[in-house]
Amino acid sequence: MPTPLAETLTHLRVGNQKFLVDFYKQRRDVFGRWALGQHQLAAPAAHALLQNALLDFYDQVADGRLTRLPPDVPAYVNRLAEQRLAAPAATAPLPAAEASRRQLRLADFHQLGADCQRLLAYFYFHGYNFGRMSGKLGFANPAVARRQKGGCLRKLVELTEPPHDFRAHLDELERFADGELDEPAQAAFEQRLTTDEPLAAAHAAYEQFAADLRWAAGHDALRLRLRVLDRRLDQRTSALVLAKRRSFRERRRLRRWSGGVVLALALALGLGWWAGRPAAPSPTSWKAYYQPVPRLLPVPALRARPLLAEAIAQYRDGHYPAALHTLGRLSPAEVGLDTLNFYRGVILLRSGNGQAAQEPLRRLAQLPANPLARRALYHLGMAYWQAQQPGPAFEALRQVATDSLNPYQISARRALASGALLPPP
CATH class of the missing domain: 1.10.1740 (Rna Polymerase Sigma Factor; Chain: A)
Incomplete structure (x- = not known):
């Protein structure tokens, strides 16, 4: 039931x-x-x-x-x-006029830029106020967010065919709908709606337009979320299949060569020698010892910060300039200045700009009470190494290697034991 x-x-x-x-x-x-x-x-x-x-x-x-x-x-x-x-072409049992109008609104919404789509979705679909929007999108204040929203809304209205008859009243309709009028002005506008027929008709058309926009933004938000999730599930499935294939090949190889415990011990000793062998002493071999950040932020935190999630996805895909650009749009009030410095330094290091990565990482490493300081010190040492500064690199990695609380202690010890870095004179 x-x-x-x-x-x-x-x-x-x-x-x-x-x-x-x-x-x-x-x-x-x-x-x-x-x-x-x-x-x-x-x-x-x-x-x-x-x-x-x-x-x-x-x-x-x-x-x-x-x-x-x-x-x-x-x-x-x-x-x-x-x-x-x-019936792929007839899956919307809405009245024909309404279904057509909504699909046109969705098509117009897709013609907007990504920033306008995100901004309109925040306001009309998620219901964020201008203060929250300014924080999420990096605007200076709520007034800027309101102006940007108004500009994007007008772009969408201009795309509409045939033109809407509420355009002449759009400014006052938008202020009324957004709650930007003071109490006397709000009451006066409501009184005008009862006596001014053209204004009442424009208001009804504007409300329908906003409802269609709210549907289009929600529909598109779900479509994008499902598409992103689908890619992640495909990646996880591919990784599991690859792991199973590797496991199968390993078992088959062990069965082929047999030998039982003796062979397993020999293989372990061989692998231990291979992992611990020193690398050739070269200041450009930092990548051979670098331990990358496995995950910059937990998934639940990323869901609450779509702009940060976009930057991390670009970083993970190797699009480092785009990741730095997106990261620059984040407000320190949203994720914290220390966190932004850490991410910026790590991305600069992975992009090959060890010199530029040093400043944000050094600033963070000098704050011993900060939970990211130990991690920043390790990446700072690698930034020195990449920039061909073996002395500072050796000193930074030596501090990491002697700190039992640093999660990169083993990696730092391996780098120092390789002989690739010489101690400072």
């Missing part, structure tokens, strides 16, 4: 899409097996079909077609997927 309006649907309507994102993460492989058995769809096509079905589910919740949580959500999503397979 269907349940009453569920809290889950309420969360979806106000911008919390966690339910559908978690559903995709947990059910993607199960859905893939179902799509292969029932419809002979390969994994990429099945995953794309599931994403579209979840977008249809979200649209039905957002526009009020779905007011009760289905008793069997996976079966309901499977039916939505089958509807798409049966």
